[in-house]
Amino acid sequence: MAEARRRILVVEDEYIIAVDLADALAESGIEVVGPVGNVARALAVIEAEPLDGAILDINLAGDAVYPVADALRARFIPFVFATGYDRSAIASGYETVPRCEKPVDGKRVADLLFRSIADR
Amino acid sequence: MADDSPAAAPSPGSDELLRVVIESATDFAIFSMDPSGLVTGWNTGAERLLGYSETEMLGRSADAIFTPEDRVAGKAEEERRVATAEGRAIDERWQMRKNGDRFWASGLMMPLSAPGLGYVKILRDRTEQHHTEMRIRESEARFRLLATNIPQLVFRAQADGRRSWGSPQWIDFTGLSFEDSMGFGWLDAIHPEDRDATLAAWNDAAEIGEYYVEHRVRRATTGEYRWHQTRARPIQTGTDDRDVDWVGTMTDVHDLRELQGRQQILMAELQHRTRNLLAVTQAIAARTLRASASLDAFSTEFAGRLRALSRVQGLLARTDQGAIGLRELVWGEMEMHGDIEGRVTITGPTVTLTPTTAQTIGLALHELATNALKHGALAHDEGRLGIGWDVAATRPGYALVLDWCESGVALPHGRPRHAGYGSELIERALPYQLGAMTRLDFTADGVRCRITIPLRSANHG
Structure with missing residues (x-):
């Protein structure tokens, strides 16, 4: 790829899953930002770093990820959910966000995210 | 053929015409009587309906067709009195045939035109209709009894939802009076957001043949809206096909819906x-x-880690609050590694962990134990392992301090060249996931590890 490596934020509270996903993304040529495991850290990263996209787990140690989603929307940064929750359990206003069911395949979630970026 | 023309036929007199009409009206019993009730005329219909022939009845009292109890009560005389006074007497009553059978008769008695001539009476057998009406009346009574004694709110309505009756339970629940609920007044008790759907369901009902909606109904005593499931079906209320009423019930499904939620x-x-x-x-x-260098090595390692994971799941399944005891977690892990009696000491107060904390600590302990078994305190008889924990006051709140302390091991000096998964879980996963502070040292005497995890105050004790 001639273009610069895309910078993708990974938000996932479970360390083991977060690292696995980050490894898979890095293998696809993505520059992973994070991973971070809670809402406060995620918001701080969004504030400080340029991002091309984000992959969000919905439940972060009991806290919902939606404030992070809102911060990304405010900056027009595309994102996808990687979650164990069904669509029916996703809060209203976020039903149209592309969603990958856990266990997530790193390559698939990256493709999904790139399609969102292309659609932008 | 002029002879056959109707004009040539003899024209009957009006008396003759009346006689023909009366004789041919075989479905009606028509008879005349003098002022005292003695029969003066008796048609074929009367013979058929009442069982007496004309010759039997002429000159005899027409009171014979009344039931004994009506005769004693003077009903026959009363009928004549009413007919005289009002020009006609209409009544429905049981009457009796010659053979003693009773039938439900609809009767009309009129005085003959000239005073003193007597009366004419026309009777019709309406037994079947009477039975139908009685059945309807009984089923109506049964319906009321049922409708007013079940917990559901019951109503009757027309096909468009216009209400004609509401049970006392409806009135009690909604606080709307019987009159205020009529027509579409009942809509007042339905949640404003549900009114459109409630009315729309009536539009569908005629087509489907059933009314069904779930909506919120206001309870007068508390002002709260409670979910009700309302169903109605059309029922025949009379002998005419057009006599159709919709009968509906409203069942409180509020608790059920919350439970489902x-x-x-x-x-x-x-x-x-x-x-x-x-x-x-x-x-x-x-x-x-x-x-892993080989598939064999992978199988062994992976199976061990999977067992550690499933032990945490097993502990989780046995608790109802979703909290796992640290002691049970430590024992479960250590027991997996054979006879540890005398070589391992486990001490610490009762502390419960959240499932996430338990899973990460469980995996970390598994790596420490596996390592100890291969190279450390559990690899030799002289080795000793102490696992201890306590809750310490920190700022803010409390923290769980867990120590893993191996001794009697002759380890090659320094950190192993290839720091394994255990090191990563302890030094990175625990801080990342639980905000823990960790220290992992590979001393000459064995592995020392200290894990400090912030606790919510409710998690210990």
Whole structure:
């Protein structure tokens, strides 16, 4: 790829899953930002770093990820959910966000995210 | 053929015409009587309906067709009195045939035109209709009894939802009076947001043949809206096909709906946990595979880690609050590694962990134990292992301090060249996931590890 490596934020509270996903993304040529495991850290990263996209787990140690989603929307940064929750359990206003069911395949979630970026 | 023309036929007199009409009206019993009730005329219909022939009845009292109890009560005389006074007497009553059978008669008695000539009476057998009406009346009574004694709110309505009756339970529940509920007045008790759907369902009802809606109904005593399931069906109310009423019940399904809602949340949570666990398993497998030199090595390592994971799940399944005891977690892990009696000491107060904390600590302990078994305190008889913990006051709140202390081991000096998965879980996963502070030292005497995890105050004690 001639273009610069895309910078993708990974938000996932479970360390083991977060690292696995980050490894898979890095293998696809993505520059992973994070991973971070809670809402406060995620918001701080969004504030400080340029991002091309984000992959969000919905439940972060009991806290919902939606404030992070809102911060990304405010900056027009595309994102996808990687979650164990069904669509029916996703809060209203976020039903149209592309969603990958856990266990997530790193390559698939990256493709999904790139399609969102292309659609932008 | 002029002879056959109707004009040539003899024209009957009006008396003759009346006689023909009366004789041919065989479905009606028509008879005349003098002022005292003695029969003066008796048609074929009367013979058929009442069983007496004309010759039998002429000159005899027409009171014979009344039931004995009506005769004693003077009903026959009363009928004549009313007919005289009012020009006609109409009544429906049981009357009696010659053979004693009773039938339900609809009767009309009129005085003959000239006073003193007597009366004419026309009777019709309406027994069948009477029975039908009685059945309807009885079923109506049964309906009322049922409708006013079941917990559901019951109503009757026309096909468009216009209400004609509401049970006392409806009045009690909604506080709307019987009159105020009529027509579409009942809509007042329906939640404003549900009124459109409630009315729309009536539009569909005629087509489907059933009314069904779930909507919120206001309870007068508390002002709260409670979910009700309302069903109605058309029922025949009379002998005419057009006599159709819609009868409906409203059942309080509020608690049921809340229960279903809670169940859905539980199901979603269960699904979330299951998928997360699968993701963790997948990640551990990928990680183990990358670090394994052979498939055999992978199998052994991966099976051990999977068992550690499933032990935590097993402990989780046995608790109802979703809290896992640290002691049970430590014992479970150590017991897996054979006879530890005399070589391992485990001490610490009762502390419970959240499932996430337990899972990460469980995996970390598993790596420490596996390492101790291969190279450390559990690899030799002289080795000793102490696992101890306590709750310490920190700022802010409390922290769990867990110590893993191996001794009597002759370790090659310094950190192993290839720091394994255990090191990563302790030095990176625990801080990342639980905000823990960790220290891992490979001393000459064995491995020393201290894990400090911030606790919510409710988690110990």
